[in-house]
Amino acid sequence: MKNNQTPKARQSGLVVQNTSNELLVYDLDAEKAMCLNETTATVWQACNGQNSIKDISREFEELEAKNSEQIVWIAIDQLARHGLLEDAVQSELSSENRREVLKKIGFASAVAVPVIASLVAPSSVLASASCACAAPGDCLTQPSCPASTCNGSGQCAP
Amino acid sequence: MSHQLKDIEGGRDKIVCFESYGVRVGISSNYPDFLQRVADELDDIFPTDIAPIDNSNIERRIEITRKEDGFIEFMIDGEEVSGSYSEENVFRFLLSRIRLTVAEYATSRVFVHAGVVIWKGKALVFPGNSFSGKTSLVKAFIDLGASYFSDEYAIFDENGLVHPYPKTLSIRGIVDDFTQVEHTAEELGAVTETEPHPAGMFYFGQYEENAAFEPKPLSVGETVLKTVSFTLPIRVAPAFSLDVLQKAATNVIRCESKRGEAEITAPLLIEHFEKHSN
Numbered sequence: 001m002k003n004n005q006t007p008k009a010r011q012s013g014l015v016v017q018n019t020s021n022e023l024l025v026y027d028l029d030a031e032k033a034m035c036l037n038e039t040t041a042t043v044w045q046a047c048n049g050q051n052s053i054k055d056i057s058r059e060f061e062e063l064e065a066k067n068s069e070q071i072v073w074i075a076i077d078q079l080a081r082h083g084l085l086e087d088a089v090q091s092e093l094s095s096e097n098r099r100e101v102l103k104k105i106g107f108a109s110a111v112a113v114p115v116i117a118s119l120v121a122p123s124s125v126l127a128s129a130s131c132a133c134a135a136p137g138d139c140l141t142q143p144s145c146p147a148s149t150c151n152g153s154g155q156c157a158p
Numbered sequence: 159m160s161h162q163l164k165d166i167e168g169g170r171d172k173i174v175c176f177e178s179y180g181v182r183v184g185i186s187s188n189y190p191d192f193l194q195r196v197a198d199e200l201d202d203i204f205p206t207d208i209a210p211i212d213n214s215n216i217e218r219r220i221e222i223t224r225k226e227d228g229f230i231e232f233m234i235d236g237e238e239v240s241g242s243y244s245e246e247n248v249f250r251f252l253l254s255r256i257r258l259t260v261a262e263y264a265t266s267r268v269f270v271h272a273g274v275v276i277w278k279g280k281a282l283v284f285p286g287n288s289f290s291g292k293t294s295l296v297k298a299f300i301d302l303g304a305s306y307f308s309d310e311y312a313i314f315d316e317n318g319l320v321h322p323y324p325k326t327l328s329i330r331g332i333v334d335d336f337t338q339v340e341h342t343a344e345e346l347g348a349v350t351e352t353e354p355h356p357a358g359m360f361y362f363g364q365y366e367e368n369a370a371f372e373p374k375p376l377s378v379g380e381t382v383l384k385t386v387s388f389t390l391p392i393r394v395a396p397a398f399s400l401d402v403l404q405k406a407a408t409n410v411i412r413c414e415s416k417r418g419e420a421e422i423t424a425p426l427l428i429e430h431f432e433k434h435s436n
Contacts (some may be wrong), residue, residue: 017400022379024404026396033386033400035379117383121392 007076008049008086026121027083034082034118039111043075043085052093060111068111070101075114081114161197161210163190175213176366178204179264179313183256184213187222189230192245192342196222196252203257205324206352218259222252234259235406241386260334261311261390267321268314268395268402271388274307275299276351277428280358281320283312283406285388291365293327297346298424305351306343316398319354357406359431360385362414369416371426376412378404384414411435 014028023041025034036044039060045057053072060068073092079085093101105113163172166186173186174197187193200208222232230248231241232255240254242248261269272285273292277299286292293309300306310322315321326340343350360381361373376384382403386392392399411434417423 015397015400017382017397017404019378019382019404019408022377024379024382024400026392026400028396031393033383033392035377035383036377037377055347117380119383119387121386121389121396123393 004048004052004054005089006052007047007079007089008077009044009047010084010086014084019042025084031085032082032118033121034084034116037112037115039071040078040114041118042071043114047076047079047085048109049086063111067101067104070097071105071111071114072097074101074105076150078114078116082118084116161200163193163197164213164256166213173199173213175211175216176200176204176208178208178213178260179267181260181263182211182215182217183220183259183266184218185220185222185256187224189222189224192222192230192249193241195249196256199253200256202325204251204260206322217248218263220252220256220259222248226334247319256332257310258390260329262394264391266316268399269390270312270314270385270403271310271390272312273309274312274320275304275357276307276355277304277431279306279355280410280431281307281312281355281359282359282361282427284318284361284363285312285385286362286364287388291417293329294365294420295363295424297329298420299428300343300346300348301421302424302428304348306346306348307355314402314405314406315354316402318402318408320357320406321354322350322352324350324352357410358435359411359427360407360413361411361427363417365418366416367418367420371415371423373413373415373430376414378407381412392397 015028017024021038023036023044025036027034042059043056046059051077053069057072058067060071068139076089077091077093080089102113105111161174161176163174166173171186171188172190172193173184174193175184185193185196204314220232220234222230224230227236229241229243230245232239232248232252234255270285271287272283273296275282275296276283284292284295296306306324307320309327310325311323313321313323322342326342327337327346329341362384382400385403388401389403411431413430
């Protein structure tokens with residue numbers, strides 16, 4: 001029954017950048033950058049609101065990947081967790097199942113384990129790791145001080 | 159080039175205006191001596207791209223106010239940033255924020271906090287925070303004959319080429335672990351490159367005492383994602399930033415590894431670069 005669900009990839013509020021075999025996605029609402037590996041990118045791009053999980057898993061059957069449906073479920077779980085699907089999807093996998101499946105994929109599959117790496121984009125001040133402190137001790141009260149210890153001239157100490 | 163203070167019509171405050179990397183900035187103050195000191199530093203803050211402009215169509219406004227009791231505070235675009243009774247502290251911090259403001263809003267460039275040297279015609283880029291050892295690594299490369307490009311920013315254009323930001327190198331460890339002493343690249347025996355170069359390597363490495371250099375290759379996507387942490391305009395211009403970083407990180411050596419002393423790591427990085435580049 002759950003395999004009849006037709007997940008839809010979120011379209012709005014995202015910046016998407018293709019690399020050779022990965023997708024870079026920037027969530028404008030969450031200010032979060034993500035890197036989808038090839039497996040996850042393939043699943044996400046197949047989530048058009050019409051393809052069922054079974055339909056999507058055929059992409060991997062063509063690659064003779066074992067456990068193709070489970071691979072898709074792992075990817076769908078991750079996509080949902082990172083806010084990359086329009087609607088909630090009822091997961092097929094319990095956490096125990098997920099661990100088992102990940103083991104199986106890792107050892108026996110021609111397809112890479114689905115992975116989404118992510119990080120919250122820093123503000124410009126944090127990106128340069130300078131703080132907003134103009135005097136020693138300011139870092140304790142300045143919310144923009146990333147380290148809470150600085151040398152009092154706008155440079156954070158380790 | 160000297161940056162002249164101008165009167166603000168209908169008031170006693172002065173203003174100095176400049177354009178750098180496409181960003182039009184106006185800095186005004188009721189404390190002209192302090193403002194002149196800031197104006198005198200502008201060419202050093204932006205060594206490759208700065209020009210005085212008139213005070214029309216200013217995009218980013220910085221206001222410095224000296225209160226009657228001597229407290230100096232400044233605001234950027236109407237938001238209070240910081241203040242202090244120490245003129246020196248405000249001065250140094252203000253310069254850092256002027257630099258950040260341009261780096262964040264530059265329209266045609268992506269500023270990444272990184273050290274950069276040129277080795278055999280390619281830019282070797284080491285993204286990292288302050289205190290991550292960028293300058294030590296840059297200096298170690300210079301000692302091996304690399305040309306100097308930047309110890310502060312890698313500036314990428316729309317094609318992914320790296321442009322220089324040849325400010326003086328800020329070297330810590332001479333006075334104490336925090337105080338930076340400025341040296342020109344020439345004082346350290348290096349040549350400063352001034353033309354844009356294609357990237358040849360992205361290396362991410364945090365110093366750890368006695369750490370072995372064991373480079374792990376990174377994909378383009380992983381490299382861009384790691385670089386995002388040090389990319390100043392990522393929130394203001396995410397699409398442009400990702401596009402530029404992806405171009406810059408394609409067809410280059412990409413790796414990460416903990417590292418020990420810079421003098422030990424630099425030759426290993428060169429060996430790694432030369433072994434894996436075409």
